Amino acid sequence: PLRELLLIVNPRSGVRRGRQVLEQVQGILRDGGFRLTVIETRTAGHATQLVHDAQLDEFEALGVIGGDGTLHEVLNGLLNREDARQLPIAVFPSGTGNTVMDHLDCLDPIQVARHLIAGHTCPIDVARVVMHDRVAYCCNIVGWGVVTDINATAERLRWLGPYRYTMATLRHLISPR
Numbered sequence: 001p002l003r004e005l006l007l008i009v010n011p012r013s014g015v016r017r018g019r020q021v022l023e024q025v026q027g028i029l030r031d032g033g034f035r036l037t038v039i040e041t042r043t044a045g046h047a048t049q050l051v052h053d054a055q056l057d058e059f060e061a062l063g064v065i066g067g068d069g070t071l072h073e074v075l076n077g078l079l080n081r082e083d084a085r086q087l088p089i090a091v092f093p094s095g096t097g098n099t100v101m102d103h104l105d106c107l108d109p110i111q112v113a114r115h116l117i118a119g120h121t122c123p124i125d126v127a128r129v130v131m132h133d134r135v136a137y138c139c140n141i142v143g144w145g146v147v148t149d150i151n152a153t154a155e156r157l158r159w160l161g162p163y164r165y166t167m168a169t170l171r172h173l174i175s176p177r
Contacts, residue, residue: 002035005116006059008050008074010041010066010094015161017094021065025092025113029063032117036063041070051077061116062087065109067095068140075126079137090116096162100124100140146172 011018018040026036037059041047051062051074064074071091078086092109093101101107104122106115129136141147150168157164 003033003061004059005029005034005036005061005063005090006051006054006056007036007038007063007065008041008047008070009038010047010064010070012041013066013070014095015158018065021092021094021109025065025109028110028113029117032113034117041066041073044069045073047073048077048080052081053077056081056085056087059087061090063090063092063116065092065094067093068097068099069095071100072138072140075137075139079126079128080135088116088121096158096164146176149177 007022009018009022022038026038029036039050041050047064047066047070054077056062062074062078064071066074071089074089078089090112091101092112093107094109098107101112104124106112124139126137126139127142129138129142143151150165150172153168153171154164157167160167
């Protein structure tokens, strides 16, 4: 029987590499025994809603083609579900930073596909942050103040690729709010 994979694709991640990464890995995943249900995100926050509302009972794993932001959205959609359903998450990096996958020494989407097919998993720590009536989960960084200002500026500098964070940081160091 085929193994079922829900694959959330952010076509705008990084420098719009999401669809390119999908093309790289979909054949490998299918050859490895997975049937893919592919859904593209359309807006910021869409991945959270997709995963939160998805019928996950038929899926063996959850795939994410995107960067750290898309992973953050998927993680929050999954961990804020009322049914507490959990699945392994395979992150196929296509963002500009890909910090989480860099720390796991797994920046090659093809390598991620092979790990998924083989059933290799790696537990990671997840922080739960409670802010009045809202709960957020993260596996990368928790920040406020200047950290969020830098991230907001970096979003407007996507065309710089991975250097956008450095440039945004410099901008806020030179001219703080």
